[in-house]
Amino acid sequence: MNHYTEIHPDGTRAYQFVADTAYVRESGTKGEHKAAEYILKEAEKIAAQPGKETYIQTPRMELFQCPDFQEKRAELTICQPYEKSYRVRAYLNGACTPAEGITAPFLFVGKGDDISLSKAKGAVVLVCDPVREDMINKIKDAGAVGFVTVCGTPLDQGEDRTPIQYRRKACDLPGAAIHYLDAVEIVEKEASMCRLNIQQSEISRNSANVAVRILGTEFPEEIVTVTAHYDSVPEGPGAYDNMSGGAMAMEAFLYFAEHRPARTMEFIWFGSEEKGLIGSQNYVKSHENEMGKHVFNLNVDLAGQLLGGNVLGVTADPTVCAALKALMEENQLGVTIKNQVWASDSNTFAWKAVPALTLNRDGFGMHTRHDTVEYISPRALAEGAKTLCTAAAWVANEPELSFEREIPADMKRELEKYFAS
Ligand SMILES: [Zn+2]
Structure with missing residues (x-):
């Protein structure tokens, strides 16, 4: 009883x-x-x-x-066809870019399907939703040099527009999360070149x-x-x-x-x-x-x-x-x-x-x-x-x-x- x-x-x-x-x-x-x-x-x-x-x-x-890991720097700038910096957060437990960042073509690849990713070689890709190890490896195999993922909802305002920081195992590409509404703007404006700078360090x-x-x-x-x-x-x-x-x-x-x-x-x-x-x-x-x-x-x-x-x-x-x-x-x-x-x-x-x-x-x-x-x-x-x-x-x-x-x-x-x- x-x-x-x-x-x-x-x-x-x-x-x-x-x-x-x-x-x-x-x-x-x-x-x-x-x-x-x-x-x-x-x-x-x-x-x-x-x-x-x-x-x-x-x-x-x-x-x-x-x-653990600590974000030192997380920057995404769209360089073409317009110039604007967006607020992003680094994927921790992933790779850093060189100190000056990477400048690369920018490509929206939906949810990371094979057809969209077939054009990703040398590019920084934008993927809907946060990604896990399998998708990160898929992006890497496609030859992409970095990734940006989408978080949040179109209803978010104020503090909720802050991107979420993810911490993913075995991620050896530099990655960042961006808020939904910023991602919409980037895709709408057909961003084609970007600069991504991710710096993080290991801590205890x-x-x-x-x-x-x-x-x-x-x-x-x-x-x-x-x-x-x-x-x-x-x-x-x-x-x-x-x-x-x-x-x-x-x-x-x-x-x-x-x-x-x-x-x-x-x-x-x-x-x-x-x-x-x-x-x-x-x-x-x-x-x-x-x-x-x-x-x-x-x-x-x-x-x-x-x-x-x-x-x-x-x-x-x-x-x-x-x-x-x-x-x-x-x-x-x-x-x-x-x-x-x-x-x-x-x-x-x-x-x-x-x-x-x-x-x-x-x-x-x-x-x-x-x-x-x-x-x-x-x-x-x-x-x-x-x-x-x-x-x-x-x-x-x-x-x-x-x-x-x-x-x-x-x-x-x-x-x-x-x-x-
Ligand atoms: Zn819990």
Whole structure:
């Protein structure tokens, strides 16, 4: 029986957690450090309750270095048939141009189809939508010397006209993002020559994970993790992505602090997820010698808005999905279960052979300045936390876990590819 609702029926405590940290928390910045201190203090309050010291370890901060990139210069000037400079942002983790920039023909190639790209040799190409590694490689194979991609919408005004900064792996062409309305002007005016100047450098940021461990009563040598990242992108305060997930992980910690589990549970708030799952990768590396004891990872990423539906993205054997389906039906918790790899910290655990899932809810404003606490609902937080606690209680307390522990071979291959690039 799940007693979660007896402890926090209305989600107001979880909402306060999100409201208290409603500032930008980009990896390595003061905002991220401040949020880490806040989370540590909240965990300490719970751990310090009388009698808890016998089975709750002292909450801790695990420091690590997060490799990153810094934009030094990002300029796009159309030189023919008119002259104008546009506001662009560099694709980080990509190449620089020579210091003086590159002057080259400019070509609009739609969404990067083969026919349009057949004329791209030696040109800087404009592609609709942000591009991923496959498209960057396609552009490169076509002989293009740089690329510009389109972001935003025609409805944007004021601050929203700022192009988004992308950070893409294995991108070895200089690239930039431009706003939709500027791209329209460029295509309308049939730009044919440009100068692109992209300069960036590698840097290292100080980041941290916050963690606390509850020792299990029956199977203390088996570990279940409940995780959520607390960093945000630089564009916005990340209430939905993902302080709401962080709040739900704290609710789960509170619940299991009151209802001591059979297995050992570790609650972890990851830094630097938005830089490429750096916090979780640091965790599995620094805890390498005990990863064999990890039984399951329950991660939360994207949570807390009222309209939307809960999804469990399960990166594990299909027998895990079947067990979760039965559990959610029994508890009448509406969820969609998807059996696939999930682009969040659960991937890191699955990659290390630990069955994993991410609890995820669709919503508004991810990776924008509109991802604010005003769109977060205490009710959605309470319901999400209940779903999280229900799944976590099952995996932390069931005497015998009746699912296949092995990660399916196709997912293993996908994860290898995901972490290799
Ligand atoms: Zn996220």
